[in-house]
């Protein structure tokens with residue numbers, strides 16, 4: 001039986017924004033004026049930069065918290081409500097955004113006398129877990145990384161080099177090789193955070209004596225293991241706590257040289273973040289906009305937290321002082337935009353042992369191939385190094401390096417272009433769909449007296465048309481660029497091939513080139529994984545929408561289950577329906593043509609040719625001396641104990657053979673099954689619930705093993721379609737030879753009945769008993 005999973009309930013939440021205003025230091029107090037006022041813990045009022053209030057600006061946030069609040073207060077209000085969810089399989093992200101010196105690190109990491117959100121969250125997770133640990137097994141692990149100059153470093157592993165990001169079909173973006181440490185005590189956490197923080201890259205800047213120059217991401221993963229009727233399950237909640245580097249512009253820090261470059265890179269990430277926030281804000285309003293997550297490592301890491309499966313909170317840190325006015329305004333502007341972002345939170349349920357996606361395996365195979373080639377290459381290099389003559393050629397390989405680099409760039413460009421195009425096309429599909437709906441609505445409301453609805457619809461239609469046109473134009477540009485890019489790739493490849501064939505060390509060069517190209521194939525495959533993920537995501541959304549429609553139709557869960565069950569579909573997570581009470585087939589009435597057609601038997605005669613088409617969910621038996629050559633499947637009858645032996649065709653010596661219920665595609669045409677007296681053992685139109693496999697299986701087993709001259713003798717409670725008439729007889733148990741079920745109308749049962757579940761046997765009552 002096909003199985004689908006009931007949708008995990010999905011909750012759409014808006015990104016929470018809390019603005020935190022840090023206190024002025026004594027030195028600042030004597031030098032600067034305050035330009036910020038906070039009202040009702042929700043509104044931030046900013047005076048003009050000159051201190052006047054002529055053009056003061058007001059921003060409302062979920063929280064606006066002044067200097068009197070400690071980290072614990074911020075935690076209690078903003079973060080604590082997320083923790084329970086993390087322990088129950090939900091994701092959460094908290095990130096601190098603000099100019100240098102505005103208090104991000106203070107908020108996230110804190111001080112011994114005022115521990116920050118990282119420590120407080122972990123402590124609460126432990127409390128949560130320890131309360132439930134007697135009932136479930138939990139595992140809490142942490143990783144801590146920093147992104148510095150667009151390179152990822154592991155803060156918990158000093159020896160780790162640069163780490164790379166990978167898109168995992170199941171888990172989304174992951175950092176390959178990042179150390180994950182199991183934690184089980186607060187002391188261990190404090191130690192880890194201390195070690196991690198001490199490794200962060202910091203500098204003295206004009207604005208902050210110990211300014212963090214990197215973005216730090218602490219990820220806490222909570223796994224809860226439990227068992228239910230689907231087997232071993234694991235709920236996996238993740239919490240990311242992010243301390244971003246200062247959002248100042250590089251030029252504003254008076255930095256030069258390396259510091260300036262750091263600033264530029266910090267800025268690149270934050271600019272990318274700001275662009276994503278902008279695009280996401282726009283997306284919520286206009287229903288489109290390409291979100292450039294791929295533009296920086298930071299935005300790729302934060303992707304889930306910004307738009308995906310996460311409850312997310314942005315803590316925007318600002319200072320009261322007037323010299324920070326522009327930074328404050330910038331921060332508030334982005335915080336205000338971020339309020340618009342919506343995320344969709346859903347539990348991460350996985351079945352233990354079931355997580356290896358095919359694509360991931362492909363990538364792993366390629367990686368293995370790459371490492372094999374790398375080994376071969378090393379061997380070749382050793383050989384070459386032994387020959388001084390070859391050294392000069394080796395030195396001369398810089399052209400290959402350059403070419404490889406060009407190819408790499410070319411592949412990366414193409415990937416970005418294709419991804420952008422894909423997303424654009426996807427958006428336009430949605431746009432066209434909406435347009436269609438709008439047109440229908442407009443037609444409906446065209447003659448309304450009050451034309452306000454019509455106007456709104458027309459306005460929206462105009463926006464959608466604009467969007468479609470913009471997207472089409474952008475798409476055409478992307479397509480052109482992709483073509484150019486592909487032409488460039490072919491050129492580069494040709495150059496490499498030519499160079500290799502004219503070089504003395506062709507084998508070595510070929511391996512080198514192959515190795516590099518494989519690396520690129522790998523990248524391309526990763527891209528395909530990402531695309532596939534997106535398609536899967538979209539399909540999930542479609543399925544989710546269908547579920548919403550189904551639920552919105554007013555049908556009860558039970559009715560939905562019954563409907564699904566009649567289609568041979570079980571719905572995971574909702575349990576099986578209790579037995580369905582079918583109406584008995586009316587005595588003596590032939591099965592209507594409709595039933596025959598829908599049910600799949602096209603013609604059915606007492607003798608001669610019986611032709612089946614699309615036979616599904618049927619068990620047929622022929623009672624004459626026949627051989628049936630049908631592959632009629634009972635495709636949808638699946639039970640954990642189902643095996644062919646149960647009711648597979650049994651060739652009786654009395655020249656009787658059952659229709660072969662082999663598992664074929666449901667709509668395969670089956671013709672040429674001769675003979676008469678075809679019995680439909682499972683017709684749902686008569687009285688047997690298809691969902692009731694246990695009964696079905698047993699009934700069929702009884703039928704197939706009953707050792708009587710006719711198979712279905714008078715002792716058999718048969719569900720018989722015989723010349724279009726249902727007939728009910730008696731069941732005889734094959735082991736004890738006792739009647740399991742005597743007369744339907746008498747409703748007598750004997751001791752063997754427990755073998756057939758009583759409730760199910762009830763269903764086979766048929767009032768047309770023997771009435772032909």
Ligand SMILES: Nc1ncnc2c1ncn2[C@@H]1O[C@H](COP(=O)(O)OP(=O)(O)OP(=O)(O)O)[C@@H](O)[C@H]1O
Pocket residue numbers: 021022023067098099100101102103104105106107208210211212213244245246247317
């Ligand atoms: N809420 C607060 N209460 C008391 N002191 C604070 C508070 N917030 C920040 N500070 C102090 O202000 C200074 C700058 O704070 P912090 O280092 O957290 O800034 P930052 O935003 O992380 O800066 P950068 O981006 O440069 O790393 C520190 O000396 C810190 O102790």
